[in-house]
Amino acid sequence: MSHEPSLPDSPPANRELGIASRPPSVDALARSIEDVELPHPMLVDAARAAIAAGEPDSARDRALAASAALLRPVINATGVLLHTNLGRAPIGVHHDPGYSNLELDLSTGHRGSRQDHAATLIARACGAEKALIVNNGAAALMLVLAALAVGRRVAVSRGELVEIGGGFRIPEVLAGSGAELVEVGTTNRTRISDYDAALDGDVAIILKVHQSNYRIVGFTESTPVGALVALGVPVVFDIGSGLLDAATPWLPEGPPAWLAGEPAARQALEQGAALVTFSGDKLLGGPQAGVVAGRRDLVEACARHPLYRALRPGGLVLGSMQETALAYLRRDGLAIPFWRMATTPVATLRNRASALGIGEVVDCASVPGGGSIPGLEIPSAGVALDGDVRMELRRARVPVIARVSTGRTVLDLRTVSPTEDGLLASALGVALAGAGR
Numbered sequence: 197m198s199h200e201p202s203l204p205d206s207p208p209a210n211r212e213l214g215i216a217s218r219p220p221s222v223d224a225l226a227r228s229i230e231d232v233e234l235p236h237p238m239l240v241d242a243a244r245a246a247i248a249a250g251e252p253d254s255a256r257d258r259a260l261a262a263s264a265a266l267l268r269p270v271i272n273a274t275g276v277l278l279h280t281n282l283g284r285a286p287i288g289v290h291h292d293p294g295y296s297n298l299e300l301d302l303s304t305g306h307r308g309s310r311q312d313h314a315a316t317l318i319a320r321a322c323g324a325e326k327a328l329i330v331n332n333g334a335a336a337l338m339l340v341l342a343a344l345a346v347g348r349r350v351a352v353s354r355g356e357l358v359e360i361g362g363g364f365r366i367p368e369v370l371a372g373s374g375a376e377l378v379e380v381g382t383t384n385r386t387r388i389s390d391y392d393a394a395l396d397g398d399v400a401i402i403l404k405v406h407q408s409n410y411r412i413v414g415f416t417e418s419t420p421v422g423a424l425v426a427l428g429v430p431v432v433f434d435i436g437s438g439l440l441d442a443a444t445p446w447l448p449e450g451p452p453a454w455l456a457g458e459p460a461a462r463q464a465l466e467q468g469a470a471l472v473t474f475s476g477d478k479l480l481g482g483p484q485a486g487v488v489a490g491r492r493d494l495v496e497a498c499a500r501h502p503l504y505r506a507l508r509p510g511g512l513v514l515g516s517m518q519e520t521a522l523a524y525l526r527r528d529g530l531a532i533p534f535w536r537m538a539t540t541p542v543a544t545l546r547n548r549a550s551a552l553g554i555g556e557v558v559d560c561a562s563v564p565g566g567g568s569i570p571g572l573e574i575p576s577a578g579v580a581l582d583g584d585v586r587m588e589l590r591r592a593r594v595p596v597i598a599r600v601s602t603g604r605t606v607l608d609l610r611t612v613s614p615t616e617d618g619l620l621a622s623a624l625g626v627a628l629a630g631a632g633r
């Protein structure tokens with residue numbers, strides 16, 4: 197089903213040519229669906245596939261499906277703030293076409309480094325001597341291991357040999373980088389004495405990995421960074437989410453309750469971690485990127501490694517990271533969409549929900565998501581509709597992504613920008629009409 201008018205039974209191309217019995221030419225069929233806004237070659241593909249399937253009438257629906265598969269803005273009403281399928285942190289990139297001083301030092305006119313802008317600000321914002329920005333968190337850790345531990349040993353607690361998702365498994369990342377894993381302790385308890393016993397002259401780094409998407413509860417023990425540092429081997433902490441500072445100075449109200457226990461870059465470095473690595477698009481609230489931050493000599497070793505050249509981001513990502521970092525340094529958390537959404541008072545969301553004028557206003561619970569902070573919820577509000585209208589909502593002009601709970605479609609307003617409320621209301625109206633209610 198589509199909201200476009202459907203084709204007459206026999207495609208116009210056929211009727212024009214006056215040959216009802218023979219299949220239409222690919223080109224004529226492609227031209228007959230030109231109102232679907234796609235470049236001609238994609239219409240040709242849809243026409244060809246339709247003819248090959250013996251269903252020329254399906255060409256338009258095939259073209260519409262190809263159009264729906266393109267990258268586009270969507271409204272996230274799932275309440276999952278960092279939704280992996282929806283690009284994790286919400287970001288906006290607005291700038292005019294043009295050049296930038298990506299690798300030009302404007303004060304000297306000589307060649308500069310693309311790491312002089314955003315990375316310098318990120319380092320400043322988390323108290324690191326230096327930082328390096330790469331394409332994602334996995335790349336950051338991979339680069340650190342390749343640059344600092346290739347052909348050597350890396351000690352990791354058995355409780356931290358985790359899979360983060362999307363096939364990112366710590367033992368495999370280690371193997372892929374050319375470092376050798378030394379497993380330390382047990383799944384639920386790893387003591388300082390376990391690390392001490394595992395160390396020999398060939399252990400290049402102790403790697404600590406935030407368990408991110410799961411929790412071991414009960415009879416557990418892990419060794420904090422501060423204690424590991426005393427063993428005299430550089431400690432690298434993959435904190436994952438990119439919380440820059442546990443004190444959240446960019447939030448006027450201080451750290452929200454749901455942030456409890458999430459490791460932060462500034463505190464890990466203060467406790468003596470030589471390096472931290474993290475993602476740009478989780479709790480940092482920026483674009484997809486990865487950060488290596490900490491000791492200058494080690495960050496520079498990462499930047500000199502040949503792998504860095506394959507992992508370096510472009511100007512779009514660095515520009516967006518710079519904007520994010522500037523907001524942190526201004527202590528302006530509300531300028532970062534993730535933090536603005538995460539900290540909106542429930543009363544505000546409830547008012548917006550009733551202003552939509554459709555569905556029943558309900559209390560619900562958002563989650564940080566993105567593998568950050570499992571099990572913790574943020575009280576929220578939104579609207580609920582009877583039945584499952586997710587498919588209708590996905591077909592809206594700006595697709596709306598919702599979830600279903602106990603037979604009702606729930607739209608959580610925490611992850612919807614107030615500027616999207618109008619679009620959301622009209623999508624809800626269309627969806628209800630489409631579902632015949």
Ligand SMILES: *Cc1c(COP(=O)(O)O)cnc(C)c1O
Pocket residue numbers: 332333334335337360364405406407408434435436437474475476485486567
């Ligand atoms: C998310 C995460 C990663 C992977 O980061 P990407 O940006 O998704 O590549 C690595 N380590 C930890 C601890 C994480 O939480």
